[in-house]
Amino acid sequence: MLFTRRTMRRPLFTICVLVSAFLYGGMCQAQKTQATYGYYLNGEPVRSLAPSGASAVVLFFAASDCPISNRYVPEMRHIEEEFAARGVVLWFVYPNYGTTADAVKQHEAVYGSEKHVLLDPDHQLVTLARAKVTPESAVLVPEPRGGDTFRSVYHGRIDDRYVRLGQERPKATQHDLERAISDVLEGHVVQQPNGPAVGCGIIGHP
Incomplete structure (x- = not known):
């Protein structure tokens, strides 16, 4: 036994x-x-793009040395203020390889500091949003399964102010990004941009 x-x-x-x-x-x-969405300017990894319950995340791909990108900074601040109360979080994303935290801080000293800023040297967000140029935008929504994971429902231009490099309208006639955010908040099918994003190509690893 x-x-x-x-x-x-x-x-x-x-x-x-x-x-x-x-x-x-x-x-x-x-x-x-565990998801990483780039790095804060202090070098810490960004683990979360938005608090629980957020309606959407907007990414603005920017470059400190791109004139077109710089001209869109006031417009992105306007969009952030317009939708912040409705649970939309906006990030300024600096994706170019070689961009340093000091360079971004110097840029902010000229154009003003932002609430949410990150570096994306490994292009996690560039890949997720399929971004090609700066300035370019993307709208992400939380995945139904929960957690801090998102899927892209819109990517492309902010508006139609720039027809092509060297050709600019006096003012935009179509506000593609604002329309996409409104579509998400109102539960509509998200309309995609009616034209390409115009700007400076995103620089990847050599």
């Missing part, structure tokens, strides 16, 4: 060890795969 009990204990012990290893491995894997 004693032999039988020992025999039974061995597989039970083995099962307990395997279950513990599986659970521990799952926890480690979850930690390894």
Whole structure:
């Protein structure tokens, strides 16, 4: 009888060890795969783009040395103020490889500081939003399964002020980004831009 009990204990012990290893491995894997959306100017990783319950996240891909991008800074501030009370969070994203935190801080000293600013040197957000130029915008919405994961429902130009490089309208006649944000908030199908984004190409790793 004693032999039988020992025999039974061995597989039970083995099962307990395997279950513990599986659970521990799952926890480690979850930690390894935790989303990162670029870096704050202090070097810390950005783990969350918006608080729980946010309606949408707007990304504005910017470059400190792109004149067209700089001209859109006031417009993006206007959009941020317009939709902030409705749960929309706007980020200024600096995606160009080689852009430093000091360069962005100097840029902010000229154009004003922003509430949400990040560097995207590894192009996590560029890939998610399929961004190609600065300035360009994207609208993200939370995934239904929850957690801090998002999917892109709009990417492209902010408005139609620039027809092409060197050709600018006196003022925009179509406000594509504002329309897309409104579509999300009102539960409508999100309309895509009626023309390409015009600006400076995003610089990736050499």
